[in-house]
Amino acid sequence: MLRLDSVSRHFGDQHVLDGISLTVPDGQLLSVVGPSGCGKSTLLRSVAGLLPGEEGTITLDGAPVTGVPEHLAVVFQEYGRSLLPWLTVRDNVALPLRRQGLGRAARRAEAEAILERVGLHGVARRRPRELSGGMQQRVAIARALVCRPSLMLMDEPFGSLDAGTREDLEDLLLEVHRADGTTIVFVTHDIDESVYVGDRVVVLSPGPGSRVVRDLRVDLPGERDQIGTRSLPDFVALRTEVGRAVRGGG
Numbered sequence: 001m002l003r004l005d006s007v008s009r010h011f012g013d014q015h016v017l018d019g020i021s022l023t024v025p026d027g028q029l030l031s032v033v034g035p036s037g038c039g040k041s042t043l044l045r046s047v048a049g050l051l052p053g054e055e056g057t058i059t060l061d062g063a064p065v066t067g068v069p070e071h072l073a074v075v076f077q078e079y080g081r082s083l084l085p086w087l088t089v090r091d092n093v094a095l096p097l098r099r100q101g102l103g104r105a106a107r108r109a110e111a112e113a114i115l116e117r118v119g120l121h122g123v124a125r126r127r128p129r130e131l132s133g134g135m136q137q138r139v140a141i142a143r144a145l146v147c148r149p150s151l152m153l154m155d156e157p158f159g160s161l162d163a164g165t166r167e168d169l170e171d172l173l174l175e176v177h178r179a180d181g182t183t184i185v186f187v188t189h190d191i192d193e194s195v196y197v198g199d200r201v202v203v204l205s206p207g208p209g210s211r212v213v214r215d216l217r218v219d220l221p222g223e224r225d226q227i228g229t230r231s232l233p234d235f236v237a238l239r240t241e242v243g244r245a246v247r248g249g250g
């Protein structure tokens with residue numbers, strides 16, 4: 001379980017987060033939305049232990065987060081920068097397994113299995129730049145999954161992809177989440193996406209001093225599909241409520 005208690009953050013005299021308290025139960029996919037610059041990435045980086053110095057406490061399974069937690073995976077928007085260009089796709093995915101002391105052949109076999117799982121066939125020996133943006137982001141997701149993380153943090157992971165690729169990757173994420181039960185905190189600008197992938201949506205207010213202004217359960221069927229789910233009255237009602245909250249309309 002991930003728990004934030006009264007987390008506040010200043011950068012110099014800029015007040016970014018103001019008393020964020022949240023409990024994310026194991027296995028939940030929590031979407032976080034809010035206006036640009038309100039502090040969503042800052043919140044995520046604090047949870048990842050990449051930005052020490054916040055006020056309040058963040059605990060993961062009861063232990064305070066004081067550095068990058070074990071069993072944590074992070075996926076950023078800039079897949080181009082997060083993959084190592086000189087390594088093959090397979091070796092990029094296998095990289096986190098080095099820490100587990102697995103031999104090279106076992107690491108590569110594991111990486112190839114995960115690549116198949118995220119729908120990438122026959123690209124293991126290619127370099128990242130030879131792949132499309134959507135394929136590179138699949139590689140980044142494969143690399144995140146290879147260590148079987150208990151917590152996955154995703155910062156606008158599909159923000160720079162075209163609409164069709166984005167939908168495919170949203171469905172991949174849902175499939176992986178259903179199968180593995182990983183706890184996921186998913187930051188997005190996209191209101192519809194936050195509802196489509198989420199079990200729950202938290203809306204942050206505009207800064208300075210961003211707070212949680214909505215905390216909504218997404219009561220939609222677990223099996224989602226891009227056309228059917230998005231046309232359900234419950235989906236439309238939720239996206240409207242989230243949209244109003246993001247725009248400060250109550």
Ligand SMILES: Nc1ncnc2c1ncn2[C@@H]1O[C@H](COP(=O)(O)OP(=O)(O)OP(=O)(O)O)[C@@H](O)[C@H]1O
Pocket residue numbers: 011016034035036037038039040041042043189
């Ligand atoms: N390391 C840092 N040092 C100083 N200020 C920072 C730092 N990181 C973020 N900020 C500031 O904190 C505020 C929140 O930034 P953050 O990137 O967390 O917002 P965001 O909600 O993720 O934005 P966006 O939706 O546009 O990606 C911004 O004003 C930003 O300039």
